[in-house]
Amino acid sequence: MHREGHLEDVYWALRIGLGSTAFLAGLDKFTNLLTHWEKYLAPQVREQLPVSEKTFMYGVGVIEMLVGLGMLTNQTKLASYAASAWLLGIAGNLVLNGDYDIAVRDANMALAAYALARSEGSRKTAAEYEYSGEDTGLESAA
DSSP: OOHHHHHHHHHHHHHHHHHHHHHHHHHHTTTOSSOOGGGGSOHHHHHHOSSOHHHHHHHHHHHHHHHHHHHHTTTHHHHHHHHHHHHHHHHHHHHHTTOHHHHHHHHHHHHHHHHHHHHHHHHHHHHHHHHHTOOOSTTTTO
16 A cells, blocks of 8 residues: 555544544534533632633534534644644643643644645645646655
């Protein structure tokens, strides 16, 4: 199999995995089936909220669902960059809350979302070269 086939597999694994995780985590902000999300808010964040913790989490859920849908549809690059920044913000909050293990996981997910955004750009560039008949160099790298 050519290298571009492997890269395509990685791209789709990241896109489906990260997009569905973001969407489902956002949806769970309304049900708390996976966890009670408010417990992860750092005290410094809680003190600054202009709304209740529950209302704040509803807003977080809406944003996460939109980002997840964006990653799964035609806004993959933009949504992946947004997810990367969002996850770094969440990791910062988790550090303030003392949840270091979860912060590390979210920081790694932020890196994966960044990689997805960057690969989306590379895929489009490779497709443009393929359409124009130019050599992308991917075939010789296999």
